[in-house]
Amino acid sequence: MAGCFLGVLACAGIYRAVQTPSAPTAARPFEQKLPAPKLQARADAGSYWHDAEVQSGDTLQLILARLGMDAKSVQAFEQQSPIDLKALQLRAGQIVSVRVNEKQEVSDVQFFNDDDGERNLIALEYRNGKWQLHTGAVDTETLPSLRSVVITTSASGALAKAGVPIEIRTALKEMFADKFDWNSLQAGDSIRVLYESLYFRGQEVATGNVLAAEVSTQGATYYAYYYEHGDAGGNFYDETGNALQKGFAGQPIEHYTRISSPYGIRIHPVLKTVRMHTGIDYAAPQGTKVLAPSDGVVRFRGWKGGYGNAVILAHGNGLETLYGHLSAFISGVEEGTSVQAGDVIGLVGSTGRSTGPHLHYEVRIDGQHVNPATIALPTPVLSAQDLATLQGRQRQIQQLMQSVRGLPVPVSQKN
């Protein structure tokens, strides 16, 4: 996912301004080279995609019915579905993309399904009178998305209206937490955010990291730039290279062999799967101590599906950390007990869906997955060389941000 970061400027040339119907007219002219329109395949003529937001308690069937699918068709979908609909784990706020064909029939449904430690892209299609798994090429691309909003009522509302996904809204709120209270943002304040989007068949299906953000409020402007340190992930720094957040006091595992799987999206070209790893995997020998990286309260201790033996700690303000695949728990570390940074909370194992001893370390804020490195690991201080690299990128990003400053429209390379 980090690969596109260096391509930001190259990608910038293909941005186009998108005027939302309700947005006021831009105060000043905005010129940008537009890409040549892609020719649509004949088979797609007359079809369109619709994004539905999952409500609390939703099922796929309810969503389809809400989009106007008749009861008989919903029943056929339920009967023919190649996936177990009862086992789906949809999160409130996530997007389900639905394609409607020229006959006003739902022809495609695609979304990410939560699956204990990973999220998998599920693409269903109605072909030859039957629902089946999408069998075509894994047509994905990762592109940076830039959104610029001026707040009219609330920050979260303005971002949601501009189409900024819930994961990005959650990350934004968190990254500036040590600088100002996100809920104190008010009418007239502005937010610009650049983040990675994963597109599948032209639809934004998932988001990666926030690459940069800028918030102007009451005469002050706050900047955040993402800098990746390698497989362990990255952190946010301000315009002078200072970390935006302290992060946690320690790591969940002191001595590990290697990071066997970083956080983020993986596309398997042969298996044709698109998978989002929702945590960081630390490979370590069976029995290695797992430590609380920060003070917290044990919220869960027990078996948790694909996670196997798991412990969940709550750290306040909606922040929770999960430790999966443990071989053993520690007596005294029970639900409701407090732990301090450095306390042993379990031992590394390979329980649940796992191919070898490792710790799956996952972080959620208000139920949304976030990159553990940005908030729940110690934040590294930048070396002089890191700082020089970061400042080079800052200049590129600043030019891009400048081009949409004050423009009351979301700007993206895709609608």
Ligand SMILES: [Zn+2]
């Ligand atoms: Zn994992």
